[in-house]
Amino acid sequence: MSKPEPTAPVTADLLIPQHVAIIMDGNGRWAAARGLPRGEGHRRGVEALRKTVRAAIELGIGYLTIFSFSSENWSRPAAEVSDLLGLLRLFIRNDLKDLHRSQVRVRVIGERDDLTPDVRSLLEEAEEMTRDNRKVTLVVAFNYGSRQEIARAARRVAQQVAAGEITPEAIDADLIGRHLDAPDLPDPDLVIRTSGELRLSNFLLWQSAYSELVFVPTYWPDFDRATLEGAIAEYCRRERRFGGLAVRAGS
Numbered sequence: 001m002s003k004p005e006p007t008a009p010v011t012a013d014l015l016i017p018q019h020v021a022i023i024m025d026g027n028g029r030w031a032a033a034r035g036l037p038r039g040e041g042h043r044r045g046v047e048a049l050r051k052t053v054r055a056a057i058e059l060g061i062g063y064l065t066i067f068s069f070s071s072e073n074w075s076r077p078a079a080e081v082s083d084l085l086g087l088l089r090l091f092i093r094n095d096l097k098d099l100h101r102s103q104v105r106v107r108v109i110g111e112r113d114d115l116t117p118d119v120r121s122l123l124e125e126a127e128e129m130t131r132d133n134r135k136v137t138l139v140v141a142f143n144y145g146s147r148q149e150i151a152r153a154a155r156r157v158a159q160q161v162a163a164g165e166i167t168p169e170a171i172d173a174d175l176i177g178r179h180l181d182a183p184d185l186p187d188p189d190l191v192i193r194t195s196g197e198l199r200l201s202n203f204l205l206w207q208s209a210y211s212e213l214v215f216v217p218t219y220w221p222d223f224d225r226a227t228l229e230g231a232i233a234e235y236c237r238r239e240r241r242f243g244g245l246a247v248r249a250g251s
Contacts, residue, residue, distance in 0.1 A: 017189035017235055019063035020056070020228075021139075021211070023203055024049070026195030026219030033219075039083045044221035046087055050095065055225040056136055057102055059232070063137045063185060067203050071111065071145035085119060088142070092122045096129060103135035109181035110144030111152070139185065146205035153179035180206060187211065190235045192228075194220045212238045 024045060031041030049066065056064045069084060076084075099106065106126040115123075123142065156179040160166045166175075177183055187207045191200070196217040200208065214231045216223075 015236060016060050016232065018061070019065070019186050019188045019190070020061050020232075021065035021067075021188040021191045021204055021208070022052070022223075023067045023191070023193040023201060024220040024223075025193055025197055025201075027221060029195060030219035030221045038080060041219075041221055042080075042083060042087055046091055048221050048223045049091070051224055052228060053099070053102075053104065053136070053138060055228050056138075057104070058225075059228070061136065063139060063188075065109075065139035065141060065185075065188060065204070067141045067144065067201075069110075069142045069144070070202065071143055071148055072202070074143075088119070089122060092126050096126055099126075099138065100130050100133065103133040104130060105133040105135075105137045106130045107137055107139045107182055107185070108142055109139060109149070110142045111148060112143070115143060137185070139182065141203065144181075145202045146200075147202055149181050150176070150206055152181070153177075177206070190214060190231065192216060192231045194218050194223055194227075210240065212240065 027041035027045040028038045029041075030044065031038050052066075053064065068088070073084065074081060096106075106129075108123045108127060112120055112123070123140070126140075153176050157166075157171055157176060161168055161171075185207075187209070188204060188211045191204065191208050191211045191213050193200070193213070193215050196215065198215050200213075204211075212235050214234050216227055216231060218227050
């Protein structure tokens with residue numbers, strides 16, 4: 001899990017991972033280092049997201065998952081939560097048509113039942129407008145926590161057992177996986193976290209069991225295509241074992 005070379009180019013002989021997931025961290029610290037309010041860091045983070053989606057399209061990444069708002073983020077100061085929700089609304093209203101024209105499909109994972117009707121309708125609008133697009137799938141983890149997702153899956157399985165549809169003996173990893181928020185999506189090949197923090201913070205814990213983890217020191221607002229390419233170059237140097245014999249990621 002060493003840090004990648006941030007300027008290492010992705011060349012034609014390197015294998016682009018099918019699914020890249022990113023923990024977008026460091027907006028507040030980026031702003032603090034410049035004497036700016038945290039809200040400005042979040043706004044610059046949206047710009048970094050736009051660049052990253054464009055880079056994913058150009059590099060041929062099939063699935064890009066972003067950790068946009070965790071279920072724990074509600075505990076932040078009310079003003080910051082309001083700012084983050086405002087940026088979500090702005091991103092969808094301003095960028096959705098561009099994403100649609102670029103053949104980006106938007107999927108949302110996370111708990112929706114307790115969202116306000118306007119936020120929920122925005123997420124559903126993004127999914128509905130782009131549902132037939134096939135170039136890149138942008139998975140937005142919103143109001144998301146991986147432990148909560150696994151608990152929801154376990155609850156659905158328990159309901160099937162209670163209804164007599166399955167027996168407890170039928171419960172295995174595949175069955176639980178089929179009850180996650182988006183069971184049709186492939187597991188991430190590569191998980192990137194920005195800002196130098198070395199943890200997953202309740203993000204895709206089930207799905208990232210065999211993912212390659214790359215931690216970059218760059219704060220999210222400064223993340224760009226070169227940083228993404230550096231992380232992919234590091235991924236391609238890894239040997240992926242999946243519990244068995246080594247398979248080089250870039251082979």
